[in-house]
Structures are given as structure tokens and as C-alpha cells.
Amino acid sequence: MKIEYFHASKYGNGAKVAEEFKNQMAAKGVTVNVHHVKDVRPKEVAPADLYLFSSPGRFGKPIGDMRGFLKKANLPSGTKYAVLVTELAPEPEKAIRIPTTEEELGKCQHVIPVINEMLQKKGLVKIGEGKIFVTGLKGPLEVNWHKEVEAFASRIPISP
Numbered sequence: 615m616k617i618e619y620f621h622a623s624k625y626g627n628g629a630k631v632a633e634e635f636k637n638q639m640a641a642k643g644v645t646v647n648v649h650h651v652k653d654v655r656p657k658e659v660a661p662a663d664l665y666l667f668s669s670p671g672r673f674g675k676p677i678g679d680m681r682g683f684l685k686k687a688n689l690p691s692g693t694k695y696a697v698l699v700t701e702l703a704p705e706p707e708k709a710i711r712i713p714t715t716e717e718e719l720g721k722c723q724h725v726i727p728v729i730n731e732m733l734q735k736k737g738l739v740k741i742g743e744g745k746i747f748v749t750g751l752k753g754p755l756e757v758n759w760h761k762e763v764e765a766f767a768s769r770i771p772i773s774p
């Protein structure tokens with residue numbers, strides 16, 4: 615099984631998540647090729663059994679690099695995909711206030727739905743989604759992030 619993993623990490627947190635996922639899947643005999651979207655020509659995406667997309671949030675949406683990539687990407691209809699985003703950890707005590715700051719804006723989360731909409735328009739088939747939280751606008755990743763990546767990886771069906 616071969617997975618092509620595309621991320622748009624700006625501050626390095628999503629890149630760490632990608633490496634961790636790659637290592638965890640390698641232990642199960644699955645090859646994961648990790649790419650930053652800026653290093654890939656969207657019209658020349660390699661074929662894969664599964665595509666994985668990972669984006670940081672920007673004001674509730676995927677970061678511009680990821681939106682641009684998904685818009686242009688040539689992805690074979692019918693291919694399976696999964697989404698694993700890095701998002702600001704929710705702060706329940708502030709949840710009922712109207713968002714005013716950048717941090718609070720992070721709560722209007724549509725990162726995963728926007729990615730799903732763009733991919734499903736191209737005929738891709740979702741098999742999983744997950745979030746790894748960061749505790750500040752530029753990170754770091756939440757304390758248990760390795761375990762969260764492991765939990766996500768365990769939900770990916772492995773084919774021979």
C-alpha cells in the first residue's frame with residue numbers, strides 16, 4: 615500500500631505530524647511519501663492507494679497554499695483520501711463569546727469541511743478524518759500529539 619501525504623505546514627507543526635504518521639505507518643509496512651504542497655506540481659500528482667491531506671487553519675479555512683493546491687490538483691476520481699488537520703485547541707470556557715481576536719476566530723472551524731468539499735467535487739472518496747491540536751497560534755502541538763497521530767493511523771485501513 616502506498617500513501618501520498620500532502621501538507622501545507624507553515625510553522626512546522628504539521629510537518630512533524632506528517633513525519634510521525636510516516637514512521638508509524640512504516641512500522642506497519644506501509645510507504646508514506648510526504649510532500650509540502652509547495653514542492654509538488656498539482657497537475658503531476660503521483661498515483662496512490664490513498665491520499666492524505668493536512669492543513670493548518672487560517673480564519674476557519676485551510677491555509678491558502680492548500681486551497682490553491684486542491685483547486686488545481688489532478689487527482690484520479692474514485693481514489694480514497696483522508697484529512698488530518700492541525701487546529702487550535704478549543705477553549706470551552708470562551709466558547710459562547712463572539713470571536714474577536716485571531717485566536718478566537720480559530721473556533722469558527724471549517725478547515726475539514728472545506729477540504730472535503732473540494733475533494734469530493736473531484737470524485738475522491740473519504741475514508742477518515744482527524745485533528746491534532748496546537749495550543750498556540752504557531753504551536754506547539756498538544757502534549758499528547760503522538761498518541762493522537764497513532765489513534766488516527768490506527769483508523770486507516772491497511773490493504774496488502
Ligand SMILES: Cc1cc2nc3c(=O)[nH]c(=O)nc-3n(C[C@H](O)[C@H](O)[C@H](O)COP(=O)(O)O)c2cc1C
Nearest residue numbers: 623624625626627628670671673674700701702720
Ligand atoms: C493568522 C492565523 C490565523 C489562524 N487561524 C486559525 C483558524 O482559523 N483555525 C485554527 O484552528 N487555527 C488557526 N491558526 C493556528 C493554526 O492552526 C496553526 O498555526 C497551525 O496549526 C500550525 O501548524 P503549522 O506549524 O504546520 O503551520 C491560525 C494561525 C494564524 C497565524
